[in-house]
Amino acid sequence: MDPLLDFEVVLDPTEPNVTLKATGLTDTALSATLEKIVLNSLWLYPKSDAAKMAAAPANLLAAAAPTVLKGALEGKKSVDVPLGKPLGTDITVQGQTVSVKLTSPELGSHDGMLMVSGTFVVS
Numbered sequence: 001m002d003p004l005l006d007f008e009v010v011l012d013p014t015e016p017n018v019t020l021k022a023t024g025l026t027d028t029a030l031s032a033t034l035e036k037i038v039l040n041s042l043w044l045y046p047k048s049d050a051a052k053m054a055a056a057p058a059n060l061l062a063a064a065a066p067t068v069l070k071g072a073l074e075g076k077k078s079v080d081v082p083l084g085k086p087l088g089t090d091i092t093v094q095g096q097t098v099s100v101k102l103t104s105p106e107l108g109s110h111d112g113m114l115m116v117s118g119t120f121v122v123s
Contacts, residue, residue, distance in 0.1 A: 005051045007044040007058065022114055023078065025105045027086040036079040038068045087116065099123045 016039040024031035046052040082119045089099035105118040 004048065005058075006046070006048040007051050007055075008047055010043045010045060011039065012041040012043075013038065022107050025107050025116065027083070027103070027105065029080040029082050031078060031080050033075060034073050034079075035075060037070050037074055038064075039069065042066060061112055066117075088120075 016037065018034055018038070019036040020032040021031060021035040023033050040063050044051075044055065044058045044062050046055045051058075086101055087105060088099065091098045091100065099122070101121045101123075102116070102118045103121055105116055108115040108117055
């Protein structure tokens with residue numbers, strides 16, 4: 001059975017994207033803020049008779065969706081991404097494991113890329 005209101009949803013760009021800005025870092029989590037949403041438009045094309053009758057008001061709402069979404073989330077929505085373990089690595093040298101751990105991590109940038117710096121502890 002077909003849904004009563006069946007629409008094809010067309011986005012511009014076809015694959016919207018978001019830009020996250022790293023705003024903080026601890027040993028256990030990276031904090032990020034949603035900085036930019038790239039979604040120019042959203043159109044609903046009716047695929048059923050009932051959808052054809054609702055197309056005009058549905059597209060008025062759809063036309064407003066990108067602006068509402070951006071206004072509600074850009075620069076306002078933050079998330080903490082948990083790190084599975086503190087930043088660092090274990091290296092085996094001649095059968096001995098050497099641990100290199102980052103303490104006091106700090107965020108920065110280099111050539112437009114995220115950079116993490118801090119003090120390393122080797123044990």
